[in-house]
Amino acid sequence: MKETSYAFSGDLSIVLSGEAGQGIQTIESMLTSFAKKSSYGVFATKEYMSRVRGGCNSTEILLSRNRVGSRVDRIDVLVALTPGAIPHLRRRITDRTLVLGEKETVVFDGLVDMPFSSIARDVGGSIFSNTVAVGAICALVKLDSDLCEASTRAIFASKGDEIRDKNVLALDKGYELGLSLASKVSIDIGRPEADPEDIMLTGAEAVSFGALAGGCNYVCAYPMSPGTTVLTTMAEHSKKFDLLVEQVEDEIGVANMAIGAWYAGARALVTTSGGGFALMSEAMSLSGMIETPFVAHIAQRPGPATGLPTRTEQGDLDLAIHSGHGDFLKIVLAPGDLSEGYELGKAAFDLADRFQSPVLLLTDQYYVDSYYTTAAFNVDPKPLAPRVVTGGPGYRRYALGSPDGISPRALPGISEGLVCVDSDEHDEGGHITEDPEVRKAMVEKRLAKIDAAKRAAIPPRLYGGEGGGYSHLLLGWGSVKGPVLAALAVLGRKDIAFLHFPWVYPLPAGVSAYLERARSIFAIEGNATGQLAALVEAETGHRIDGRILKYDGFQFSTEELAERIKAALPKGGAV
């Protein structure tokens, strides 16, 4: 076995790899929580197979002096809990990777033997081996031992004294094991300076908190990865927030139930993935026709059909935009980071209420499952006021005459005004009609809302190229935001700017102005065809010069994206 020493400075990438059910989540949650408490910036993302036991999964944890928003390919420290970890991650392991594992389990030239299990057995059983591993890693990255010990005590406080004390002992033994490697391994992330007020949460939690800020009080869904995490998050908080959470028999029932809930005065959220959303298509159309709000969160995964159930992709923008038959307004939002998840989760509810139309929140597996440290969300002390009226006698649900096509929405059973909604074409009172003049007026009323929504759109956000000083413009939506910003930081080129669309559809007015200034335009998307690029080309008439696409089921890493941007763009030059 070769003797090597390892030295790391700056951001540290730790990868934990094991079989499903082996407990890498325990190690991950303890380690990230201790690092966060030590004021490090933390970013964690996982990739997992579509199976409950076995296989090989991994979690990547980036520790930094401050906030960090993208994954890397590089592995500094690999904790291998299964022999499969080495072949599973072979493309990312280099001779600079410190590989930790048990020599009885993991075969790797250069493995640093970490007898987690035998130490755990001394403590009281192999069940403690994950805590031993946590202790060892904490020592290597120089987290304060008292802080780690106190935090471990708190985590296991509810499990009884014996379990708690044995875990603390396991942590201490692991910590000693980590210290024993001091001569061989040196890690210097730098002095942590993240704001202790920062919060650390998943994308699923950010979207859920946003929905709650938007007044969500009804959640219904049929479980489908990766959309289920929002369902379980909401269920977990259901008591605290008076939430009605219902698992429904199928996605068709889900969508119709949510629209019924909105009609009666609730603020309902559904959560699903592309395949489930495909089943909601007719209900999208119903929401458009009866002008009753509908909010759907779609965590995308690779398709077509069942595709890769636990992997990530941005392949459902076209589906979202074209969902539902007939002409009607639908708004598509896509958060690029956690704070936008909160902002847009909240906005989705207000927009659905205001425009009495469906609003779709597009995320993806990478987005919902990743978690990291970010600035705390600002909660408005005033609850968001519902945009409903009290209908008096003679109330007509679809009263014409408003230039933006929006008729005041009343709720049934609140006053003597009857609230009649019909999926057939209807008159102002909501009753079926085939009168061509009424039909025309109702179509135009619904179309007017599309124009009104475009005027209300959240404009795309420009990063870099301040004052319009850029030659090359990158376009992106949703979760590519973190990787693009990280890649641009690596490239350090002032002639490249990035235009990110939190509001994707209908495409906000004013996009052309950004495109006109660029010498070349590239779209960066996690799909195989460039669905945003096609939308921008169709809506603006501008040509997109190139598409940097990824569709292998994984998110771009910082390094990969930096390389691909460099290769795609003409050489840098004067702006």
Added chain:
Amino acid sequence: MSDNAFDFNEKPDIAWCPGCGDFSIRNSLLGALKDLGLSQEKLVMVSGIGQAAKMPQYVNSSFFNGLHGRALPAATAIKAVAPDLAVVVEGGDGDIYGEGGNHFLHACRRNPDIALFVHDNMVYGLTKGQAAPTTRRGMKTPVQVFGVVADPINPMALAIAMNVGFVARSLSSDIVGTKELMKRAIAHKGLAIVDIFQPCVSFNKLNTLQWFKGNTYPLGPDYDARNRAAAFAKALEETPFPLGVLYESDERESFEESISVYREDKVPLRERIRDPRALAAAIAEKR
């Protein structure tokens, strides 16, 4: 001027064929709503698509006329959000048992406090004469040109198997009898189903009013509707089909009584205002 708040002062332009059983069912429904003394604004009629599903158009109340087959999930939510409202779902055999079959099964499981009136004419009307899930075996239609080969759904046996607390069947021409069943169904706490046989004068030449009259009989006063096993056996009887309340039980909690949001607080969900400090606290826990 009608003396029934649920009827219109001006006669509505009704889209049903002359002689359709739907007219009688409407009379029964209007009578039931009036007799129960429901307040007009506290009723929501919910339906899907089909001739029967047009019923809300002809009742002077709030309504949600949604998609084919999807009335029950919408109605379940409406009742859950506003339990102070009376919710009546009306639809045809194709709407409720065909396109909406899965929702029907799961509505039986959830047991929302909804009255479900199914117009069962054993044929598709609005799409012009194809087989329905309740069409008798062998009937020829423009699509099933060699005759229907699948067995019909037995909605009564299905509902009793699912332990629905009020399961009844009537014949549309018995306006008073149907009205009385509707009143009991609306008053029942939990899901209540009345399957109403009706002739389709345009598309079903086999199961005519005369056929229904000759192939049904009223359950007698000595029939015990509280015995579930006996009720199930009764529900399996065909030609003649028994009419009346096949099964009745008030054992089960309704969906609205069971769900956590109403366990401690009876204020309708839609009337509650959440304190934003709870959210601020939950976010602060992520520090």
